[in-house]
Amino acid sequence: MPPLLKFHAWKLCGLLLAANFGLLAYLSVGTLKALSEWNWTDIGGEGGSALLVLVWIGLLLKSRPAGQVTTLLFYGLACLFFSLWMDTLDEFVQLPTGIAWDKWLESGPMPVGFILMTLGIYHWHREQLAISAQMEKRERLFREHRLFDKVTPLGGADYLRLQLQQALQEAHSEQQPLSLVILDLDDFSRVNREYGHAEGDRVLQVVSQVVVLNLRRQDLLCRLAGDRFVVLLPNTGEQQARHLALELQAAVQHLAYKSHLHGERLQLSASVAVVMAQQDSPESLLQRLNLALARAKQPPFIKRA
Secondary structure: OOHHHHHOHHHHHHHHHHHHHHHHHHHHHOEEOOHHHOOHHHHHHHHHHHHHHHHHHHHHHHHOOOOHHHHHHHHHHHHHHHHHHHHHHOOOEEOOOOOOHHHHHHHOHHHHHHHHHHHHHHHHHHHHHHHHHHHHHHHOOOOOHHHEOOOOOOEOHHHHHHHHHHHHHHHHHHOOOEEEEEEEEOOHHHHHHHHOHHHHHHHHHHHHHHHHHOOOOOOEEEEEEOOEEEEEEEOOOHHHHHHHHHHHHHHHHOOOOEOOOOOOEOOOOEEEEEEEOOOOOHHHHHHHHHHHHHHHHOOOOOOOO
16 A cells, blocks of 8 residues: 555545445345346446545545645545445435435535535645745746756755845845745754655655745745755845744644655654844855854753752
8 A cells, every 4th residue: 555545544444434334324224125126327327426436535645645635625525425325325225214314324425525625625726826836936047947956846055046136136225124044954864864865855845845835925945955945035024034934943843744665754843043134145144044043053051050
């Protein structure tokens, strides 16, 4: 079983239990119909639809990590499957005429499923808009591919310096604040050492996506070097930048990343630092930013008794 499906196995088990519960509920009060009473058109339409929804669920869980969007889409599809499954059982089991709860099992989950799927698609749409907005910045210099990182879909250090030079000029001419946030993954070498560089590259890719989803449209994320990322924050003061830095730090810490080999969670954390531009050149500003990060990564001083 693929790693993502292993991680979502409890969802599939819950869906299987619900389907068996419906089957046992029908069998406990009804009787099996004779073969001559089966309506093959309804069986093919309802049963085939249930099977297709089950395939959709498998593709969803195989291709997406855990999260709000995946959960909403799964439960929406699960409700649709359960409704179609119960409708299919009607073709094989004859229930007494006085029973009405079967109609609720057949029809009730359907609108709930559509509501959950609508919410899931809405949040998925917002994710795509955030990613697309970040990708628009990359397309400006697409032909200058050497400026972009080869591992993540981000600008590299040279691209950052180019954009920083323009941002400093605009901030000076418009008298607007400009801040930088640097984010450095803690003990990232352990991931490469214990899981291999391919897994480390996947971690960098996922972290970059998580950070992008927590930025504003005007912000720019670049990979400075190794496991170090820099966010360019136009029209942003130092206090607001510190607040955003803490949000990014928390987003990395709560990231439920699963390794591709065994599916175990890799506990990630990051150190962050913030500086606000003064009368700086791009190099001096980046130098101040690296010094701020070095101070942030120093262990706290413990006073002896």
